Every structure is written in structure tokens, then in C-alpha cells.
Amino acid sequence: MPMTPVSHRHTRRTLLAALACAPIWAFAGSAGQISVWKTPTCGCCKDWVKHLQDNGFEVTVHDVEDTSAVRQRNGIPDDYGSCHSAQIEGYALEGHVPAAEIRRLLRERPAAIGLAVPGMPLGAPGMDGPEYGGRRLPYNVYLIERGGAARLYQNYL
Template sequence: MRATFSTLFTSTLLLLGASGAQAAITDSARLYKNPACACCDGYARHLESKGIDVEIIDDQDLGQIKMDAGIPRGQGSCHTVMLGDYIIEGHVPFAAIEKLLEERPDIDGISLAGMPQGTPGMPGTQQAPYEIMSFEGSETSPFLTL
């Protein structure tokens, strides 16, 4: 009887832990991009493959969107994603998004400046480590290197 209770208790804890981790992943996002940018569509497909419903908003004034979102100078990319309470700027690999949503730091968001080869939505293979930055206001700091 004691072994059965122990097994049930452990199984329940595992299930609760799994559901807690799953709950950390938000299920919808808005991706702002230029209508002609195909790599942004590729990034949206990447998020969708991870179970996130992506609303793509084609918008010509991305500069204003980035300014309103508080993207720090030098951290911009070709698209901006609003995901839950966070801003994801650029072709940020999903591993960084998972870390962000699991840890829930008190920041505005994370960014991967430019359009590095091999990132989700971008062709080619990774040429250098991806330096994902966190940002709060105009301040940036290292978040994760992949």
C-alpha cells in the first residue's frame, strides 16, 4: 500500500510540474513585419510549430512599432513579436523564449539583433554564437548565448 501511495504521489507531482511548465508557454502572439519580408513569415511558422498561434500584422511603420515597444538602439531586427507580457525582437530561437517564459524575469523582452544566418526563419547554418540580449527600458544585458 505504501509503495502504491508513493508512486501515485510522485506521478501527481510530475504531472503538476509538467502542466506548470506548459502553462508558462503563452499560446498566442502578434508579429509585426514588413509585408514583403519572407523570413518573418518563416519565423511565424517556427513559433506555430511550437504551439503558438501567431497573428501576422503587416505594417509599413515598423520604426514606430519598435520605438513604442522600447527596442533599444542597436537591438533591432526585421520583425517585432508581442508574446504575453514580453517583446521578442528578431529571430530569437525558441530555446531563449522558453527560458524567458519559465523564469519570467522583470524585463521588457529579449532580442537578437540583425538577421543571423541559421536562426529560425533565416537560411544557412549558424556562423557564430547567437547572443540574445534582455532589455528593460534602454538598458540591455546578456540573456542567453546559443
């Protein structure tokens, strides 16, 4: 029995129908893969991980007893330390860095070590839940340059 060739019109129609039925999120893709090192009991670290996931990042969590070795390996000066450390695409992230600034870092690709939000400022992602009473304090995101110097990257008021 001879085979009937498939028309281009039928192929396009089938493709368009399949695309119309496909979930939109399947085409959105991930914002990136982040590895996070945190202590097992830190609640604000878990909240920061959720912030990243809610903003499209794929997150791998490594529970460790002390994050200082990771911070040192990442090249973040102790003065810019926080409760968790992370890495994405060759950049270090220290503390409660907002997803928007991580996206900006990946867009701009500066010659730098990474970003840091020192300490645990109220209102930063992961430090903004109801357990903090809705309080928000100004905080800064710093770009840690090669050699350890830091400069203001973004201010949150």
C-alpha cells in the first residue's frame, strides 16, 4: 500500500495545536542553578531558598555545620559574611541577596567575585516573613570585586 505524503499545512497545523496546548511554564526555563550552603536549623536561610525558587531559580541545598569555610573558599571577606553562602555560574552569593540583583549580576557579568548582603537585615528576602513583624530596615547589596574590595551595587530603602 503506497504511503501518502504529509502536507506542510497539516504539519504546521499539528505543531500549532500542540504549542497551544503546551503549558506556558515549559518554555519559561530556569533562571539558573544555585548551590546554597546553610546550617540545617536556620529558618531565614530556608526562607531565602524559597524566595529563590519562587523567582525561578533551581536550588540545591547543602546543609553544613559552619558556612565560614564556604565563604572563605568563595573569596568573600569576613566583613561581608552572613548566615548562608551560595554559588551561581562562577559567582559567589553571600547572605540575603534579592533575586533581582542575582539576575542583574548574570546579565551584566562583571569581573567580580560576587554579591553580598552582610548580616541579616530585616526586610531582605528571607528576613521579611511575619515572624519579623513586617519591619524593614534599609540595607545594601555589595559587589565584591576581585581582590576583596567591595562597592555598592544596590541600595534598598
